[in-house]
Amino acid sequence: MKCDRCENVAAYSRKYSGENLCSSCFSRSIVHKTTKTMTKYNMIKPGDVVGVAVSGGKDSLSLLQILKEISLDHHFTLKAITVDEGIPGYRDEALKIVEEFCRKIDVEHKVYPYNSLFGATLEQTLEHRSNEKTSSCSICGVLRRRAIDFGAIDLKVDVIATGHNLDDMLQTFIINIISGDTKKIGWMDPDTSENKIRKIKPFYEIYENEIIFYAFTNEIPFQSEECPHMNEGIRTEIRNFLNSLEKTHSGIKNNMFKSILKISSTLKDSNNSEWKTCSECGSECTGDICSVCSTLANLRLN
Numbered sequence: 001m002k003c004d005r006c007e008n009v010a011a012y013s014r015k016y017s018g019e020n021l022c023s024s025c026f027s028r029s030i031v032h033k034t035t036k037t038m039t040k041y042n043m044i045k046p047g048d049v050v051g052v053a054v055s056g057g058k059d060s061l062s063l064l065q066i067l068k069e070i071s072l073d074h075h076f077t078l079k080a081i082t083v084d085e086g087i088p089g090y091r092d093e094a095l096k097i098v099e100e101f102c103r104k105i106d107v108e109h110k111v112y113p114y115n116s117l118f119g120a121t122l123e124q125t126l127e128h129r130s131n132e133k134t135s136s137c138s139i140c141g142v143l144r145r146r147a148i149d150f151g152a153i154d155l156k157v158d159v160i161a162t163g164h165n166l167d168d169m170l171q172t173f174i175i176n177i178i179s180g181d182t183k184k185i186g187w188m189d190p191d192t193s194e195n196k197i198r199k200i201k202p203f204y205e206i207y208e209n210e211i212i213f214y215a216f217t218n219e220i221p222f223q224s225e226e227c228p229h230m231n232e233g234i235r236t237e238i239r240n241f242l243n244s245l246e247k248t249h250s251g252i253k254n255n256m257f258k259s260i261l262k263i264s265s266t267l268k269d270s271n272n273s274e275w276k277t278c279s280e281c282g283s284e285c286t287g288d289i290c291s292v293c294s295t296l297a298n299l300r301l302n
């Protein structure tokens, strides 16, 4: 089968749009879509130093590669922030991959271990949870957010970019609905230009399987080892459910995403009136103390 955009042989069938693309036209379409998302939501301003949170997975390394590719034309510079949770046998492979990749594309890179920031690795922290039902990922996620914020201040970046894709957003939306955390849905709005620390997700509008294909065709090395805690939470089940829906109803993820954008922008406006400053750390939150500080306080108590 021929590529719809050139004379090459097609390598990818984009089911939801009916397009067949060769690997170069496919890669160009991903770079183009990423740039379009960034422009649409005013994600990066000329002169910005962008801190990319790079875990060593396919999403963050692909994001780093694409941002590097467009950085000259869009007048911004890059730095890479990696968090080391201290998960035995898991993080070491990723740290090596990220280090080599950053050296190859000439991006400054710094690692922030939980151990030095919080005085304990993730595994040690998990031993001190007050409620056995609290998932490893929810604790890890809170600590990671704080570690990345710390890295952003340390490296003096203007904006933090993460590799979250459209599938991640749908999963997060459903998790927030299931747990009754409707306030957090307001935080999913892609325009963070008015926030104290801008946090952007340039892959917001791209399917996860397209990022995987991009990483493969562009020979981006990424971590093969899975985190041992990955399947503890409900996220994997939701991911599988959404994938099975998409298989029989192509485009359904895109439709759902559009609805989420409308809901989150409405909720964001009502959240805005409730913004306060955390009494512990001074970051933006909706209560008296932010989720990071309350998690840390709970862990310390135990």
Ligand code: SF4
Binding pocket: 085, 136, 137, 138, 140, 141, 227, 228, 229, 230
């Ligand atoms: Fe942390 Fe969960 Fe990711 Fe493992 S899967 S690194 S525990 S958030």
Ligand code: ZN
Binding pocket: 278, 279, 280, 281, 282, 283, 289, 290, 291, 292, 293, 294
């Ligand atoms: Zn706080």
